[in-house]
Amino acid sequence: MLSSIFLQSGGGGAFVLFFLIFLVTIGMVVWTYSDARKNSSHPAFLWAVVVFLAPLLGIVLYVLLGRNA
Template identity: 70%
Template structure:
């Protein structure tokens, strides 16, 4: 019998990898953007976005960019 649900067939690893790669991409973009547009340390913004992706990117866009 073939598994009919993606997560039952080992698809969870693919979903995890996709989420991880998107998180790394957001942290890299935040770091490069913060180096150009923020007076705060770019590395710290990248760490915040990596540890809490949705909240971190929202905080960066509201508080960190252009200040």
């Protein structure tokens, strides 16, 4: 019964999915910024912007190129 109400809610499921993806993206940006402040010689703000604009590619580029560890 609850699942049929959820499916008929007019797109609420899509909103929840979008919200979760947004939270994961913001989490990746925050982690990248805090990690880049400690482990990178490049500006942390720029790495955070890269991860915000292209989340998956940005995080891979940061781990491969941005960290001095």
